[in-house]
Amino acid sequence: MAAGEELTLSSHIQHHLTNAKMCTVDGSVAFNKACSEAGFWTWHVDTLAWSIGLGLLFLWIFRSAATKATTGVPGKFQCFIEMVVELVATNVKDTYHGKSKLIAPLALTIFVWVFLMNLMDLIPVDFLPAFAGFVGEQALGMDSQDVYMKIVPTTDINLTAALAIGVFILMIGYSIRIKGVLGFIKELTLHPFSSKNVPLQIALIPFNLLLETIALVAKPFSLALRLFGNLYAGEMIFILIGAIGLMQLPLHFVWAVFHILVIVLQAFVFMMLTIVYLSMASSDNH
Amino acid sequence: MNLNATLLGELIAFAVFVLFCMKFVWPPLMGAIEARQKKIADGLAASDRAEKDLALAQDKAKDQLKDAKAQAADIIEQAKKREAKMLDEAVHKANAERENILAIGRAELEAERNRLREELRKQVAALAVAGAEKILQRSIDEAAHSDILEKLVQEL
Numbered sequence: 250m251a252a253g254e255e256l257t258l259s260s261h262i263q264h265h266l267t268n269a270k271m272c273t274v275d276g277s278v279a280f281n282k283a284c285s286e287a288g289f290w291t292w293h294v295d296t297l298a299w300s301i302g303l304g305l306l307f308l309w310i311f312r313s314a315a316t317k318a319t320t321g322v323p324g325k326f327q328c329f330i331e332m333v334v335e336l337v338a339t340n341v342k343d344t345y346h347g348k349s350k351l352i353a354p355l356a357l358t359i360f361v362w363v364f365l366m367n368l369m370d371l372i373p374v375d376f377l378p379a380f381a382g383f384v385g386e387q388a389l390g391m392d393s394q395d396v397y398m399k400i401v402p403t404t405d406i407n408l409t410a411a412l413a414i415g416v417f418i419l420m421i422g423y424s425i426r427i428k429g430v431l432g433f434i435k436e437l438t439l440h441p442f443s444s445k446n447v448p449l450q451i452a453l454i455p456f457n458l459l460l461e462t463i464a465l466v467a468k469p470f471s472l473a474l475r476l477f478g479n480l481y482a483g484e485m486i487f488i489l490i491g492a493i494g495l496m497q498l499p500l501h502f503v504w505a506v507f508h509i510l511v512i513v514l515q516a517f518v519f520m521m522l523t524i525v526y527l528s529m530a531s532s533d534n535h
Numbered sequence: 536m537n538l539n540a541t542l543l544g545e546l547i548a549f550a551v552f553v554l555f556c557m558k559f560v561w562p563p564l565m566g567a568i569e570a571r572q573k574k575i576a577d578g579l580a581a582s583d584r585a586e587k588d589l590a591l592a593q594d595k596a597k598d599q600l601k602d603a604k605a606q607a608a609d610i611i612e613q614a615k616k617r618e619a620k621m622l623d624e625a626v627h628k629a630n631a632e633r634e635n636i637l638a639i640g641r642a643e644l645e646a647e648r649n650r651l652r653e654e655l656r657k658q659v660a661a662l663a664v665a666g667a668e669k670i671l672q673r674s675i676d677e678a679a680h681s682d683i684l685e686k687l688v689q690e691l
C-alpha cells in the first residue's frame with residue numbers, strides 16, 4: 250500500500266471521527282476548520298442535532314403512547330411502551346427506596362434516549378456522512394471532505410459528559426436535600442476514617458475529604474467515560490471494518506450483532522448507575 | 536476529545552427532556568398502568584369471589600336437592616302407608632258388610648225355613664186330622680181332642 254493510500258485511510262478515519270463544528274469568528278458564524286481556534290465556544294452541530302432530534306423522537310413516541318393510554322386492553326404499541334416503562338419502574342423501585350417524582354422519569358429518559366443515540370451506531374458508518382457530503386457538495390457548493398457528519402451523539406464526549414454532569418448535579422442536590430448541607434459536609438469529612446477522639450478526628454478530616462471527593466467525582470467521570478469509551482470504540486471498529494473493502498460484509502454483520510448487546514447494555518448500565526448513585530446520595534446511612 | 540459549548544447545549548437539552556418526561560410522559564403512562572393493574576386485580580378478586588359464590592351455591596343446591604329427595608321419599612312412604620291403611624280398612628269394611636249380609640241372609644233363610652216347616656207341619660197336621668177324620672169317619676170334636684192334635688203336631 251502506497252503512502253498516499255495510507256494517508257487517505259487515516260484521513261478517512263479522521264474524517265469520520267470529526268464533528269461538524271460551528272462557532273463565531275470575528276462576529277460572524279463560521280464552520281468546521283475555521284473553528285480550530287474557537288476554543289470552548291464551539292458547537293458540535295451534528296451531535297446537537299442528532300441528539301436533540303432523537304430526544305424529541307423519544308418524547309414524541311412516549312407522549313403519544315401516554316395520551317392514548319387507556320386502562321382497557323392495550324394495543325401492541327402501548328404494550329411495548331408500557332413494557333419499557335415497567336422495566337424502568339421496576340428497577341427504580343428495587344434500587345431507589347426514597348420517594349421522588351424525578352428519579353423514574355429521569356431513568357426512563359436516560360435509558361431510551363441513550364439507547365436511541367447508541368442505535369445510530371448500527372447505521373452503516375458511511376451512509377449518512379456520505380449523504381451529508383453529497384448534499385453539502387451539491388446544495389451548498391462545499392468540498393465534500395469539508396462536510397462532517399458524526400451521527401452517533403454518544404461517541405461525543407460532550408454529550409456523555411453533559412449527561413454525567415446532569416446526574417452529578419442531581420446527586421449533590423439530593424444529598425443536600427435529604428441530609429442538609431451540614432450532613433453532606435459531614436459525609437465528606439467524617440468518613441471513612443472516624444474516631445471518637447476529637448483531635449484525631451479533626452486530623453483525619455483532610456484525608457477523608459480527599460478520599461470522599463475523589464469517590465464522588467469519580468462517579469460522573471466513570472459514567473461519562475464508560476459510555477463514551479464503549480461507543481467510541483465500537484464506532485471506531487465499524488469505521489475500520491468499513492474501510493477494508495468487500496470483506497467488511499461478514500465482519501460488519503458479526504460486529505453489528507455483537508454491538509446490539511453493547512448498545513442496550515450501555516444504555517441500561519447508564520440508567521442503573523444513575524439510579525444507584527442517586528439512591529446512595531439520598532440514603533442517610535453511609 | 537475536547538469539551539466545548541456542545542456540553543452546555545446538551546445539558547440544557549437533557550434537563551428539558553427530563554422535565555418534559557416528568558411532567559407529560561411518566562405520570563399519564565404510570566397512571567394508566569396502575570389503573571389497569573388495579574382493574575385487573577379487582578377483576579381477579581371478583582372472579583375469586585364469584586368462584587366461591589358458585590361453590591357455595593352449588594353446595595346449597597346440593598343440600599336442597601337432598602332435602603327435597605328426602606321429603607319426596609317421606610311423602611311417598613306416607614302415601615304408601617295411607618294406601619295400605621285405606622286398603623286394609625276397605626277390606627275390613629267389605630268383610631264386615633259381607634258378614635252382615637250373610638248373617639241377614641242366613642236369618643231370613645232360617646226364618647223362611649221355620650215358617651215353611653211350621654206351615655208344612657200345620658198342613659201335615661191338617662192332613663193327619665183329615666186322614667184321621669176319614670178313618671174315624673166321624674167328626675171329631677176339635678175342641679175335645681185338641682190336646683191329642685197338639686201332641687201330634689209336636690211329634691211331626
